[in-house]
Amino acid sequence: MNNPSPNRLDRRTAIKWMLTAAASMAALEHISLGAAGGPPVPAKGYGTDPDLLQAYKPGDVWPLTLNPAQLAMVVALCDVIIPADAKGPSASSVGVHLFVDEWISAPYDGHGADRTTVVEGLAWLDTESRRRFGNPFVNLIASQKNAICDDICYVPKAKPEFATASQFFKKFRDLTAGGYYTTPEGMKDIGYVGNVPLAAFDGPPPEVLRKLGLA
Amino acid sequence: MPLITSSKTQPSYDVIVVGSGAAGGQTAYTCAMNGAKVLMLEAGRNYDPVKETPMFQTNGTAPLRGERTDEKPFGFYDSTVDGGWQVPGEPYTSASSAPERQFWWWRARMLGGRTNHWGRISLRNGPYDFKPYSRDGLGMDWPLNYEDVAPYYDKVEMLIGVYGGNEGLENTPVSPPGVLLPPPRARAGERLAQARAKQLGLPVIPIHRAVLSVAQDAANIPAKLHPNNPKAQRVLAEAMRARQACFWATACGRGCATKANYQSTTVHLPPALASGNLDILPNAMAREITLDAAGKANGVIYIDKTTGAEGVVKGKVVVLAASSAESVRILLNSKSARFPNGLANSSGKVGKYIMDTVGASLNGQVPLLESLPLHNEDGAGGAHVYVPWWLYQEQAAGKLDFARGYHIEFGTGRQMPGAGTSSGLEWLTGGSYGRQFKEDARRYYGSQLGFAGRGEMIPNDDSFCDLDPNVKDKWGIPVLRFHWQWSQHEIRQAAHMQKTFAGLIEAMGGKVRTPPQKDATKAIEPGGKIIHEVGGTIMGANATNSVTNQWCQTWDVKNLFISDGGPFVSNADKNPTLTIMALAWRSADYMLEEMRKGNI
Numbered sequence: 001m002n003n004p005s006p007n008r009l010d011r012r013t014a015i016k017w018m019l020t021a022a023a024s025m026a027a028l029e030h031i032s033l034g035a036a037g038g039p040p041v042p043a044k045g046y047g048t049d050p051d052l053l054q055a056y057k058p059g060d061v062w063p064l065t066l067n068p069a070q071l072a073m074v075v076a077l078c079d080v081i082i083p084a085d086a087k088g089p090s091a092s093s094v095g096v097h098l099f100v101d102e103w104i105s106a107p108y109d110g111h112g113a114d115r116t117t118v119v120e121g122l123a124w125l126d127t128e129s130r131r132r133f134g135n136p137f138v139n140l141i142a143s144q145k146n147a148i149c150d151d152i153c154y155v156p157k158a159k160p161e162f163a164t165a166s167q168f169f170k171k172f173r174d175l176t177a178g179g180y181y182t183t184p185e186g187m188k189d190i191g192y193v194g195n196v197p198l199a200a201f202d203g204p205p206p207e208v209l210r211k212l213g214l215a
Numbered sequence: 216m217p218l219i220t221s222s223k224t225q226p227s228y229d230v231i232v233v234g235s236g237a238a239g240g241q242t243a244y245t246c247a248m249n250g251a252k253v254l255m256l257e258a259g260r261n262y263d264p265v266k267e268t269p270m271f272q273t274n275g276t277a278p279l280r281g282e283r284t285d286e287k288p289f290g291f292y293d294s295t296v297d298g299g300w301q302v303p304g305e306p307y308t309s310a311s312s313a314p315e316r317q318f319w320w321w322r323a324r325m326l327g328g329r330t331n332h333w334g335r336i337s338l339r340n341g342p343y344d345f346k347p348y349s350r351d352g353l354g355m356d357w358p359l360n361y362e363d364v365a366p367y368y369d370k371v372e373m374l375i376g377v378y379g380g381n382e383g384l385e386n387t388p389v390s391p392p393g394v395l396l397p398p399p400r401a402r403a404g405e406r407l408a409q410a411r412a413k414q415l416g417l418p419v420i421p422i423h424r425a426v427l428s429v430a431q432d433a434a435n436i437p438a439k440l441h442p443n444n445p446k447a448q449r450v451l452a453e454a455m456r457a458r459q460a461c462f463w464a465t466a467c468g469r470g471c472a473t474k475a476n477y478q479s480t481t482v483h484l485p486p487a488l489a490s491g492n493l494d495i496l497p498n499a500m501a502r503e504i505t506l507d508a509a510g511k512a513n514g515v516i517y518i519d520k521t522t523g524a525e526g527v528v529k530g531k532v533v534v535l536a537a538s539s540a541e542s543v544r545i546l547l548n549s550k551s552a553r554f555p556n557g558l559a560n561s562s563g564k565v566g567k568y569i570m571d572t573v574g575a576s577l578n579g580q581v582p583l584l585e586s587l588p589l590h591n592e593d594g595a596g597g598a599h600v601y602v603p604w605w606l607y608q609e610q611a612a613g614k615l616d617f618a619r620g621y622h623i624e625f626g627t628g629r630q631m632p633g634a635g636t637s638s639g640l641e642w643l644t645g646g647s648y649g650r651q652f653k654e655d656a657r658r659y660y661g662s663q664l665g666f667a668g669r670g671e672m673i674p675n676d677d678s679f680c681d682l683d684p685n686v687k688d689k690w691g692i693p694v695l696r697f698h699w700q701w702s703q704h705e706i707r708q709a710a711h712m713q714k715t716f717a718g719l720i721e722a723m724g725g726k727v728r729t730p731p732q733k734d735a736t737k738a739i740e741p742g743g744k745i746i747h748e749v750g751g752t753i754m755g756a757n758a759t760n761s762v763t764n765q766w767c768q769t770w771d772v773k774n775l776f777i778s779d780g781g782p783f784v785s786n787a788d789k790n791p792t793l794t795i796m797a798l799a800w801r802s803a804d805y806m807l808e809e810m811r812k813g814n815i
Contacts, residue, residue, distance in 0.1 A: 046278055048286050048297045049260070052269040052469075055276040081648045088653065099280065108284040146649075154646025173648060174638035177656065178282075181632040182275040189653065190660045192632055194593035195271055197462035201595070203400030207588045212407050 040112035041065055041105050058095070058102030065105040066119075073122045074100050076138045080145050081176045088189030091180045099179035100172070114171060121168025128165070217488065218261055218495050221519045221526045225494065228254040229810070231515050231530035233501045233545065236328025238536035238779035240483030241371070241796045245803035247492035248447040251810070254528055256499040256517055258537075259297055259324030264331065264480050268294065268472040270465045273631065280634035290633070294331040294470035294478075298323030300743070304689035310698045315736060318569070318680075318697035319743035320540055326497055327480035328538065329746065330792070332468045335424040335476050335597055337377045338622070338789035339368050341386030343607075347673075347785045351618050353704075354673045357784045358756040358765040361388065367797035369394050373436045374451075375477035375796070376458070378595070379423030387603045396428045398599065399463075402592045404584055404627030404664050405600045411722040412602065417623070417715075422601040425477035425793075426467065431455045447490070454486035466631070467596035476596070499526070502692050503549040503558075504533055504775065510553055511815075512775045518690045532774045532806060532815060535752075536799065539781035540569065540680055543751040544695050547682045559769035564762050565752055567679045569697075570786035572747035573621060573670035574740035575709035577716035580643060581725035584627075584662035592628035592661070600625060604788055617707035621670030621788045623715070629661035636660070642728060663728075666719060668712030671788045672705050674750055678742070699742045710735035747791050749780030767802035774815040778802050 043062035050061075058064060066074065078091035078100065091097070104115035125148065129137040133144045140148075149169065151162050158166035180186040209215040229251040232239045239255060246253045269292050274281035277291040284291075288299040297303075300319045307320050323329045342361040347354050369391055378396040381389040398421030401409060409419035433455035441447035458481070459473035467476045474481040487493040498520040505514040505527065514529040535542035543566045549558035557565050604620030637656040641647075644655045677700035682693045713731035720727050732738040755761025758770035763782045769775045778799035780791050787794075809815045 045284065045286050046291075048299070048303065050278075050287070050291070052267065052272070052292060055272075056278050057276075061278050081652060083649055083653075085650050085653055087657070103279060106279060106284070108286070149648055153648050154641055157646070169648075170641065173641075173652070174635075177637035177640075177652075178280055178634035181636040181656065182273065182280045182634065184273070184275065186275075187273065187632050190632060190636070190656055191589045192629060192660075193589050194591045194629070195273065195464050195631055196591070197464055198591070199462075201399045201461075201463040201593075204403040204406060204592075205588065205590050208403050208590055209406070211587060212403060212583055214406055214410055 038112045038116040040107050043107040045107050058098040062105060062107055064101040066101045070122055071097060072138050077172060078176045080149055081173050082180050089185050091176050094183040094185050096176055096179035100175050103175055117168050117171050124165055224528050228252050228530040230532045230534060231528055232534045232536055234536035235326050236330045236479055237792050237795045238799045240479030241799035242534050242536055242778045242803050243493055244483040244487045245800050247487040247490045249807050253493045255495045256501050257326050257497045258500040261497045262296055262326040262480060264470040264478060265472050268470040270472050274633045282634035292469050295323045296325035307694050308683045308686055308696045310696055316699050317741055318699040319741050321746040327478050330479040331470045333792060335426055335467050336790045337423045337425045337793040339388045340787045340789050340794050341388050343386045344787035353618050355784050358754055364797050367801045370440055370800060371796045374440060375425045375482050376427045376431050377423050377425050378428040380421035382420045384418060384603055385607050399428055399595050401600050402594060402628045405625055407723055412719060415718055415722055417602050418605055419600050419602055422598050424597055426595045427458060427460045427475045430460045450486045450489045461595055464593050465596055500690055501545055506551055512772050534776045534778050536778045539749050539751045539779050540695060542777055542779055542781050543680055548693055559762055559771045559775060561771050562759055562762060566681050568674035568750040568753050569678050569680055569748060570672045570674050570750045571742045572745040573672050573705045573708050574745040575712040575738045576665055576667040577713050577727055578665040579720035579725045579727045580663045581723045583724050585658050587661060598625045617704045619671035621668040621708060621712055624667045624669060626665040666716040669788055670708045672786050675702055701739060706735045706739055709739035713738050749783035749786050749791050752777045752781035753784050754782040766805040767798060776802055776806055
């Protein structure tokens, strides 16, 4: 199960996505890869009594399954969604791509559907990149990546031909965010300052209460 | 006396307690501290929160960033071991295939049971809650009053440590001076809700939770709880001094290595063990209760899960504290010529009137809470405030289309990020990505909140459990089959909850993420989802229509008691755990006195 799906669209998937893109065929607009799903990757989970004190990293409990080409695309797309800025590093620099791989390789209910969404979404993204710009996604320049992402970044406003791709992007953005904001760098970036022992809990500081009109 | 294995059990005990959670912990504590020799059977493994709790682990070090899975349904770091709505090899069945008629049965196979992960919300039933039939003609009255239970609420609150306030609102009892610990200050979102809820008539007050906001008074409480019992006082004082006050980090659901919150394994069991009067036998799955020739209970047959072998232990009194449904199962599996329909079931009421809590929720986002100055809102690892039921007068005046009330629980704050943090933000951001997304994530973090209603279900004839005639678990024990049906009271109450929450979110200047359900059957959570299952062995005033008397003593077998939620006659909106403990203590006091008198 190391390479369960090629990076390029297989024929059946390609037809499905093309049908979805055929916007005038209203009846087909509702094809949803997520709903179609698929079984999760068969592997053993952590069981009902895992060691909670051990520190885990992706791949420790079940094997990661994306192939190198897919993983390179995950790195690239994660960093389009969460690039480095003044307050925090990029997603891939803190290993978020490995979390995405862990997630879609997990043996639990629901993860098979996410796997289908992500793997087929990556394949679509690569095909779309080649179609528009003659290059695989990982080789596109920022403005080219953004041109595609702008078309798929918001489900309610995506054109019918991008309906399925926008569902993929939504899922992928959620995974990227969850992976990033749970790292030490991501927690700092978002402004989480808890998880430290305190002698007393004093409630919101005065500047917070003033902002809320409660001071 | 310590943790033991099957081969180390004594030939006989004064009391055998089946279960180690809130009920079993309290029963064993009361008995052992008063000198009775107690054996506790627990179906799960031994569990030590001091050694096993992930206190400061962040979600980044957990598989799947700590997100819930089938194997850890409350998330990776939840303390539950070998538990959930499904337990491998230990199924239950449903009489109906209709989705709305399913009951979800939560179990935790571990020492301390569900007390390790519970929400620690510790609300007293009020006077109305014991006499619901007298007030509105629905359900049944309890064979006791608030005044009968109040002294035991006092004792339990002092023993386990509960923070909270004493506002004296209707049917929301106050505790005597010195019993409660000071409540923590409200968080930003809780404060804002408090200010804005006033215009809707909703009182936002400190919630009661079993968390030590300050250290317990180990110098004085033991003498109050155990007068004329110097040994118990000494043992308890030592146990109390081993508990730390909350240090305002780490969610309570993980358990607590510093014993700052209540779980049976850190509060009830250590002093009970230190008394020298308690043996605990883990991995012992109780199957049936044995009777002597006179029809008195004299022991318990169990399966030793470590070997699969059957074992028998003997005792003068048997107390079921296995969780309300599991206790029903043991009774129904204890068939004999004398009790062909299951033990203590001459009334035919064993398994009847199971109840859960009505649950519904709604989420929203409040712009005032965006981009707040950074501050730490971990707090007491759970809510600091809540809204008790506030519409008693309107309900009495016939202005509501359902009976019985609910309270409102809050989910607010800048909580430790998890796998879902900043997911699904596009309803606010319009689908941003890149640097704009990072700005948006910072802006909206902590501005989203949720309200959950927890309401009273009225017992009904269509919600019960019996034995499945065909299915057995992996130990060869027949399993429970659940029958479930909400009435219109519960469904309409769930609709009222969502409308109230929408109003509250709007009063805070916010907007709801999805509007209240038009079809209220979609608003209500499935039965059992809230994990407040009670009933099934209800108490009553006579043997024909109930399983136990007001002392949780079965009518049919004088030395058989049920101290879990099974004897509950109603399921008030108040979370049941505190009442389970108060009734268990009261029952144990009565039982010890009856033993002293030679009546049992």
